[in-house]
Amino acid sequence: MSVQQTGSRFIRLAITAPLTLLVVLFAISNRQDVPLDIWPFDLDVTFPLYAIVLVSMGVGVIFGAVMAWFSGGRARRRARHAERKVRGLEREMEKVSSTDTDKKDGQQGDAAQSQGQGLVMRT
Known part of the structure; x- marks a missing residue:
C-alpha cells in the first residue's frame, strides 16, 4: 500500500467517523414518534423523528446526485x-x-540495389 493510499484512507476515516457518530447521537436523542400526515391520500402514519429526518436527507442527497x-x-x-x-x-x-516507413524502406532498398549494381559494374 502506497503512502498516498494510506493518507487517503486516513482522511476518509477522519471524515466518516465523526459524521457517523453525529448520526448515531442524533438518532438516539430523537427517538420520539412524530405523526406524519400525507395530504393527498388522507393517510396518517407515525414514525420516529430521526427516521423522518434521515430519510429526508437521504432523498435530498440522491436528488442532488441525480x-x-x-x-x-x-x-x-x-x-x-x-x-x-x-x-x-x-x-x-x-x-x-507506416506509409512513410514503407516508402523509406523502399527508397533504401532502391539505393542499396543501385549501389550494389554500381559496385558490380565497377569490378
Whole structure:
C-alpha cells in the first residue's frame, strides 16, 4: 500500500467517523414518534423523528446526485466526442507513419540495389 493510499484512507476515516457518530447521537436523542400526515391520500402514519429526518436527507442527497449527473451530461458528451476524434487521429497517424516507413524502406532498398549494381559494374 502506497503512502498516498494510506493518507487517503486516513482522511476518509477522519471524515466518516465523526459524521457517523453525529448520526448515531442524533438518532438516539430523537427517538420520539412524530405523526406524519400525507395530504393527498388522507393517510396518517407515525414514525420516529430521526427516521423522518434521515430519510429526508437521504432523498435530498440522491436528488442532488441525480441533478449533478444530468448537469454534467454536456461535458461527458464533449469528452466522448474528443476521445473519438483523438482515436481517429491516432489511427491516421499510424497509417501515415507506416506509409512513410514503407516508402523509406523502399527508397533504401532502391539505393542499396543501385549501389550494389554500381559496385558490380565497377569490378
